[in-house]
Amino acid sequence: MKKLYYLFALIAVTFASCDPLSQTYKALDATPKTTAAATYTTTLGTYKSATDANTSIPASLLSKYPSASDGSSALVTFSLAPSSSNVAVPDSTLSRVSVTLATADYSFPASTLPNGTAVPGNSTAYLTSDGVINYLNYKYPTPAANQLVVLTYTYYEAGNTPSSGSTVTDSFLYFASGWIKAYTITPAQYTAAGRGANGYFSATDYAALSGFFNAFLRGDAAVMGPAKTGDVKYVSYKFTATYQKIMTLTYDGSNWVLKQTLQFLKIAGVWAPDPTVYITFPVVKNVTYAYLNNPANANIGTADARANVISFGDFSISGSGTTVWNDTDLTAALAAGLVEKIAKPVVGVPYTVTYYVYVSPSVVPRTKTFVYDGTNFVYQGH
Known part of the structure; x- marks a missing residue:
């Protein structure tokens, strides 16, 4: 009986030592598990400028999401210091x-x-x-x-x-x-802010400006009626007697605040600012889509559809008839618009277009994304 026991033990040891997969199993157990690409949404602190945020946020994301895999994206909302929230215009005199x-x-x-x-x-x-x-x-x-x-x-x-x-x-x-x-501050609003005597703001007002402007925007029915979370307003105001400046405020669902949201992508283990260029084709009659009159675009949609979108500034996509756009022609029209509006497109960079469509009885925004391949703007999806 003892001999049989030793025989069984020897067989067991032999199989264990000869199992070619045993080391593979151990290696797999030792390999850190990765997660699928994901989208993260987070809010961080206050930065001196958008440039400062672009430089600093990647390290914060690496610390906050250490296991995020390549291909992940992060939407980061942050506050701007009041003095840095102005749009950099080429001339503000x-x-x-x-x-x-x-x-x-x-x-x-x-x-x-x-x-x-x-x-x-x-x-x-x-x-x-x-x-x-x-x-x-x-x-x-x-x-x-x-x-x-x-x-x-x-x-x-x-x-x-x-x-x-x-x-x-x-x-x-x-x-x-x-x-x-832009939204221009009026003489009455300077007076309401206690600056009516001069009719302008100065450096000592920086900390209070966003509060003033939030109150003005919230008190304006024309602004608040259509306001949606994420909407941006460019507020134009006099800065001393010499300059006109623009402050960017974003609607958070309750107030107009000094916040921005930037997207970052994780590529090769590193978080980097999303290179996507965001463009809006506004609803401006006879201007926004006037390029569709060019002979080179005569094969996009029907003549009636082109005339209609030029006249109204939005694409008719509901109902039937010669003025209604199908999705293929609409996509081609937007791609042609990018050719007209982007003088020096960058190869490989995504261009996300916000445009407006008429869905009876409303005009609503939609988006499409294109990537420039060196010759054409290639549609990527919504």
Whole structure:
């Protein structure tokens, strides 16, 4: 019996020592487990500037999410120091960026931008919301990035102004997607902030500015009516008697705050700022999609569909008929727009476009992402 016991023991040892997978099992047990690519959302502290945030946040993410695998992304919301929240405009000197229209300025001919976009002319003694964008495109055919114009002019809006219009002062910023109207602080608002005597803010007001502007925006029904979490407002204000500055505020669902959200990607074990370029094609009649009149784009959609989106500034996608866009043609129209609007695209960089569609009875935003392959903007998805 003892001999049988030794025989069984010898067989067991032999099988254990000869198992070719035993070391593999041990190696697998010793290998740290990795997780699938994931999306993280977090809030960090206050940074001196967006550049400072881009430099500092990757180390914080590596510490906060040590097991995140390559391909993961992180949406990071952070606060900006009040003095660094201004948009960097090429010229903020009030005497140079302020323009007051004379009677003769309201009449200007139709023109064409360097990229081929047609700009309608104007013959009235006032400008509408579309007309003022047309004027800016006519007056500044090759604006600088973030260019600021503070414009005093006669504005007309049916049902909201006298038939002859009203004199207003508005601020406009030029971004890659075109001219946008900023929120300009009024004389009454300077007075409400205790700065009515001078009509401007100074360096000693920096800490209080975001609070003032939040109160003004929250008290403005035209702003709060359509406001959604994540919306951004560019607030234009006088800084001393010499400058006009722009502060960026983001709506958090309750207040307009000094916050920004940036996306980071983990690549080769390192977190880095997401290189995606975000562009908005605004709803501006006869301007945003005027490039679809170019002969090179004649095969995109139907003639009626192109005319419709040019006229209204949004794509009709509901119902039926010759003005309705299918998704393939709509994607091609946006890609053609990127060719017109991005002078020097970067190979491999994603370009995410926010555009607007008409889904009866509402106009709503949608997004599509493209990557430039060196020749074309290739659609990647929503």
